[in-house]
Amino acid sequence: xxxxxxxxxxxxxxxxxxxxxxxxxxxxxxxxxxxxxxxxxxxxxxxxxxxxxxxxxxxxxxxxxxxxxxxxxxxxxxxxxxxxxxxxxxxxxxxxxxxxxxxxxxxxxxxxxxxx
Numbered sequence: 001x002x003x004x005x006x007x008x009x010x011x012x013x014x015x016x017x018x019x020x021x022x023x024x025x026x027x028x029x030x031x032x033x034x035x036x037x038x039x040x041x042x043x044x045x046x047x048x049x050x051x052x053x054x055x056x057x058x059x060x061x062x063x064x065x066x067x068x069x070x071x072x073x074x075x076x077x078x079x080x081x082x083x084x085x086x087x088x089x090x091x092x093x094x095x096x097x098x099x100x101x102x103x104x105x106x107x108x109x110x111x112x113x114x115x116x
Contacts, residue, residue, distance in 0.1 A: 002026045002105040004095045009110030012085055016114075020080040022095030022107055030099040034071060034078040038091035038112075045094065049080060062088075085114045 008020040024031060035050030049059045049069035057069055068081040078095065095107035 002028065002031060002097050002099065002103075004097055004105055004107035006093065006095045006107040006110040009093060009112045011113045011115060014085060014087055014114055014116055016085050017081070017083045018085065018112060019082070020093055020095075020110060020112075022078045022080075024076045024078075024097060027099070028076045030101065030103075031097045032100045033096075033098040035096045035098075036069065036078075036080045037094045037096055038089075039094070039109075040088075040091040043091075048093070050096075051078060082112070085112075087114050087116060090114045 003025045004022055006020060006022050008018060012018050032053050033050055036048040037045050038048050039045040047060055048063055049067055051057045051069045051071050066084045071078045090113050092109040093112050094109045097105045
C-alpha cells in the first residue's frame, strides 16, 4: 500500500506561482511513476505532469514551459512548481503514484484557485 498526501494548494492571482508537494509513505520502494492530475468543475480529470523513477518527465501541452515536476527520492516527495498561473489552471490537483506492478494510488487532492 502507498499513501499520498498533497500540500501547497491555495489562492493565487493570475501570473503568480505555487508549489505543490506530494509526500509518499508506505511501500515507497514499489513506486515507479508519480504524477499530478487535475480536475476542474464539470471537466474530466486530466494529466498535468508525470515523472518516472529514473527522472523522465512528461507534461500536458497546456502547462509546458510553465510547470515543472521534480522528485526527491530521499524524501519520497514529488513537487509541482507552477509558474505564470492562468485562470484555467484552477482545479483540484491530485497526486498519483503507479507501482512497478501497475497498482495505482491517489492522494486526497488540493485546491488551486487562480483569480484575476
